[in-house]
Amino acid sequence: MRILSAVKKGFTLLETLVSLALLGILLVTLNTFLFSMSELWGGGRDQRLFDQHVRAATRILKETLNQTTIGPGAQGCTIKDITDSDGVVAPRLTFLLTDAGRLASWPEAPLPDVDFSIYINPERGLILQWQSRLELERDLNDIHETVLSPFVTSIAYDYFDADLKKWKCEETPARDTAGSAYLQPARLRIRYTRGELKTETVIDIPIRRRGASRP
Numbered sequence: 001m002r003i004l005s006a007v008k009k010g011f012t013l014l015e016t017l018v019s020l021a022l023l024g025i026l027l028v029t030l031n032t033f034l035f036s037m038s039e040l041w042g043g044g045r046d047q048r049l050f051d052q053h054v055r056a057a058t059r060i061l062k063e064t065l066n067q068t069t070i071g072p073g074a075q076g077c078t079i080k081d082i083t084d085s086d087g088v089v090a091p092r093l094t095f096l097l098t099d100a101g102r103l104a105s106w107p108e109a110p111l112p113d114v115d116f117s118i119y120i121n122p123e124r125g126l127i128l129q130w131q132s133r134l135e136l137e138r139d140l141n142d143i144h145e146t147v148l149s150p151f152v153t154s155i156a157y158d159y160f161d162a163d164l165k166k167w168k169c170e171e172t173p174a175r176d177t178a179g180s181a182y183l184q185p186a187r188l189r190i191r192y193t194r195g196e197l198k199t200e201t202v203i204d205i206p207i208r209r210r211g212a213s214r215p
Contacts, residue, residue, distance in 0.1 A: 050151070050197045057126070057149040058190065058201045064103065064116075065188075068095040069208045076208035079173045079182035082117045082129075091173040091182055092117040093155075093205075103146055104130055111135060118155070126152035126190070151192045158187035158202070 068076050077095045084090070097103075100114040111132035121127050128146045135141055157170045174183045188203045 046195075047197060050192075050194055051199070053149065053151065054192050054199055054201060057152070057192075058203065061126075061148060061188075061190070062203050064097075065095065065203065066206050067097060069206045071098065073098070074208055077205050078184065080117075082119075084119070084129075090119070092119050093173075093185075093188065094118075100130060100132075103128060104144065105146070106144075120152060120155055122153075125150035126155070149192065151194045152190055153193045154191045156189040156191070157185035158189055159183060160186050 075096055079091050080094045081089050082092045094117045097114050098112050111134045113133040114130050116130045126148045129143050131143050157173050159168050176183055190201045192199050
């Protein structure tokens with residue numbers, strides 16, 4: 001009986017040692033896996049943050065442009081020559097909003113009927129320039145600005161040629177060959193750059209349609 005009991009105890013101890021050895025191997029494997037995953041996750045952190053910023057900025061701009069076609073007085077978007085604070089005249093995508101909402105940080109009380117234009121500053125990124133039509137001494141006041149994204153390096157304009165059935169991308173707004181007016185682009189192409197990270201998004205420019213309250 002003592003010999004049988006000792007044998008049983010010996011096997012129990014052996015099983016315990018084997019179990020501990022297997023547990024140790026499992027812990028080492030799990031630790032190696034977690035360390036490798038943390039390296040991969042940390043290595044892609046900049047890319048993930050960049051992608052999140054691009055999605056957020058693109059969504060805000062898309063939602064803003066859609067607002068230009070909502071309501072009885074909506075006019076949609078158009079290309080116009082705008083004179084900036086340095087006296088430089090350049091074509092920009094412009095639009096009117098009855099309420100600037102979160103896009104505007106007013107120095108005093110918020111005002112309605114806000115004219116917006118979009119442009120690129122090489123050092124500051126994508127900028128929304130805005131001013132209410134009700135501001136006193138409108139021509140003398142400083143025009144307000146909101147930086148939508150510091151990573152936007154350029155904007156391009158997509159036009160669809162109905163005759164040729166193809167798209168054409170222009171780095172600057174195209175003019176009507178029969179006059180001096182600018183052609184209305186169908187899409188806006190936004191290019192983002194941060195170091196080696198680069199991407200491009202395309203936004204459809206909504207069209208105001210008769211009898212519709214939404215695009």
